[in-house]
Amino acid sequence: MYYTHRLRSNLQEWRNRLYKSNYENFGSNLSFFRKRLEETALLKSILANAVTEHHIGVNDLDKMIKSGVKLDEEPYQTTNEARLAAVLYQRLNHWFASSHHHYNLLGYSNSFDEKLRRFLETEIEPIIKYLQDSLEEVNFTLYLLEKYKARTEWFTRQNLVTKYQTATKSYEEIFEDDLRLFLFDQGVDYPFSTPKSSSGRADIIGNLDTNDPLVLEIKVYDTAKAYRKNRVIDGFGQIVKYANDYNKDVGYLVVFNLDNIEIKIVNAEPNANEAFPNRVMFNDKTYFILFINLNSDRTASKQGKIKVEEIREEELFEQVKAE
Numbered sequence: 001m002y003y004t005h006r007l008r009s010n011l012q013e014w015r016n017r018l019y020k021s022n023y024e025n026f027g028s029n030l031s032f033f034r035k036r037l038e039e040t041a042l043l044k045s046i047l048a049n050a051v052t053e054h055h056i057g058v059n060d061l062d063k064m065i066k067s068g069v070k071l072d073e074e075p076y077q078t079t080n081e082a083r084l085a086a087v088l089y090q091r092l093n094h095w096f097a098s099s100h101h102h103y104n105l106l107g108y109s110n111s112f113d114e115k116l117r118r119f120l121e122t123e124i125e126p127i128i129k130y131l132q133d134s135l136e137e138v139n140f141t142l143y144l145l146e147k148y149k150a151r152t153e154w155f156t157r158q159n160l161v162t163k164y165q166t167a168t169k170s171y172e173e174i175f176e177d178d179l180r181l182f183l184f185d186q187g188v189d190y191p192f193s194t195p196k197s198s199s200g201r202a203d204i205i206g207n208l209d210t211n212d213p214l215v216l217e218i219k220v221y222d223t224a225k226a227y228r229k230n231r232v233i234d235g236f237g238q239i240v241k242y243a244n245d246y247n248k249d250v251g252y253l254v255v256f257n258l259d260n261i262e263i264k265i266v267n268a269e270p271n272a273n274e275a276f277p278n279r280v281m282f283n284d285k286t287y288f289i290l291f292i293n294l295n296s297d298r299t300a301s302k303q304g305k306i307k308v309e310e311i312r313e314e315e316l317f318e319q320v321k322a323e
Helices: 002-019 026-039 041-053 058-067 081-097 102-106 112-166 171-185 229-245 270-274 313-322
Strands: 204-206 214-221 250-257 261-266 278-282 285-293 307-312
Touching (some): 002 026, 002 112, 026 041, 026 081, 041 081, 041 112, 041 285, 058 081, 081 102, 081 112, 102 112, 112 171, 112 250, 112 285, 171 214, 171 250, 214 229, 229 250, 229 285, 229 307, 229 313, 250 261, 261 285, 261 313, 278 313
Parallel strands (some): 214 250, 250 285
Antiparallel strands (some): 204 214, 278 285
């Protein structure tokens, strides 16, 4: 949740930088904005998916550049925020790819400030708004998952562990059903594992009646059943496939840890190791991995030294590439 909050703050900062532009630095500020969108994996993925769904050919982009942006005409006349953002983003990138001067983006007016304001409100704000709204959806999902983690570890852990230990089959379904019920109670409609994609069935796919389903995979870490880090690695591979099948830029993996051990994802990027929950970037998509610890009712002073199971990013990626 902290990661998406930071991205939303960054977007606002980049937006403000554009609005403070003058004649001399407008070009560099716009280039800075485009570069940040391209270099920030989650933002890049959100826009890439929108562009894939609402792609515009080169000839049409050439016509759009010549005619200028008129929001009361096609293809800008739409109530679909994703489509409008995709159209404007493609037009902006094609403008620079065609070596047009950035100043000509501003249109005609005697006042630079007026031209800048009109350009930003018409052509940049819809992109920023779409990104902000998309990040808010990710933020809400992470909030629910973090709330579920706290609820389970603090209040319902023992009941879940008892159900798990007395079960004779379908162990993961115990946790899946519990998480499904929680998500439904929190307002996620239809949190059922109904559809089957080309890669199989995800454990939980919420909001199936919308164009933006939540896809989530559940795994168990329990050495007593030989469920070790191989299960986490397999789960990552599955959620990557489901994210691709459903054209999602974000995937979620929830691991229920039955052992008295801490599981740590070791990222190649040091700063990412400080993020909560664990965040892994792969092929321009973002995957969040959340560990729910059901392992001990002993106090910290009586637990002794906690063992740590490290899973390197490379191990996660090798599983996906091998399939």
